Amino acid sequence: MKVILNKDLNTLGEEGDVKDVAKGYARNYLFPRGIALPYTETNIKKFEARREEIEARKSSKRQDAAGLKEKLEALELVIAMPAGANGKLYGAVTSQTVADELTRLGFPTERKRVELPGNSFKSVGKYKVAIKLYESAAAEVGLTVEAQVIKSEPKHSAPARKDRRHHGEPTEGQAVEATPAEAPAAGASDQA
Numbered sequence: 001m002k003v004i005l006n007k008d009l010n011t012l013g014e015e016g017d018v019k020d021v022a023k024g025y026a027r028n029y030l031f032p033r034g035i036a037l038p039y040t041e042t043n044i045k046k047f048e049a050r051r052e053e054i055e056a057r058k059s060s061k062r063q064d065a066a067g068l069k070e071k072l073e074a075l076e077l078v079i080a081m082p083a084g085a086n087g088k089l090y091g092a093v094t095s096q097t098v099a100d101e102l103t104r105l106g107f108p109t110e111r112k113r114v115e116l117p118g119n120s121f122k123s124v125g126k127y128k129v130a131i132k133l134y135e136s137a138a139a140e141v142g143l144t145v146e147a148q149v150i151k152s153e154p155k156h157s158a159p160a161r162k163d164r165r166h167h168g169e170p171t172e173g174q175a176v177e178a179t180p181a182e183a184p185a186a187g188a189s190d191q192a
Contacts (some may be wrong), residue, residue, distance in 0.1 A: 001026050002039035004047055009035055010112075016047050016054040065134035068107070072131055072139035077101055083124055083147035092120040093145050098129055102141075121145055 001023045008014045012021070018039060021030065030036035037043045047054075079101055082090040095114035102109040115130040115138075124145050131139045 003030060003036035004039055004043055005036050007035050014058065016051065061134050062137070065137045069133055069137055069139040072102075072107065072141050075105070075107075075141055077105075077129075077141060077143045078146060079143065080146045080148040081124075087124045087147065089122050089124070089145070092122050093143075094120045098143065102131070 002018060002020055003026050005013050005015055005017045005019060013019055019036075021036075026036060026038075031038070037046075077098065079093055079097060081093060084090065093116075095116055096111045098114045098116070099109045099111045102114075109131060113132045115132065117127070121127055121143075124147050127143045127145065129141045129143050131141055133139060
């Protein structure tokens, strides 16, 4: 079934594009949400009237993507991750990690726009990451993964275990003796 997209949809296309989709997808998802309209003569005429406006928006998006590409390619990302002595990371640098770092630096980026060779990095080093921008435009960003210094606390030896029988409490078969400090106190209380 042919439809005309009324809005941009990442997985399908941009506003004004004519696409061939399954009837159920169009009827149950695209039409109710206003994402697409049926491919009819009246809808074609509506989009032809808006063609210049749509093309102006696309041109603006291309220019924004080109400017963003220059800024991103000038950027060098540095991500510190906990790692072992051999340089292997305890976790992994994923597309979400890179997207979070770019967002922190003021470049809001979706995780699905970040492409890592091999899906993740599991050791320290220098890498190249592709960021999809608009249409076929993509920026290649340098990424350095560093080992994060983990301060390890000095190991304390466990305190010596005390034997419960030697806490001053008599056990079976042990005679109770009064210590010299307790003896005069006991005698003084008898006199009073």
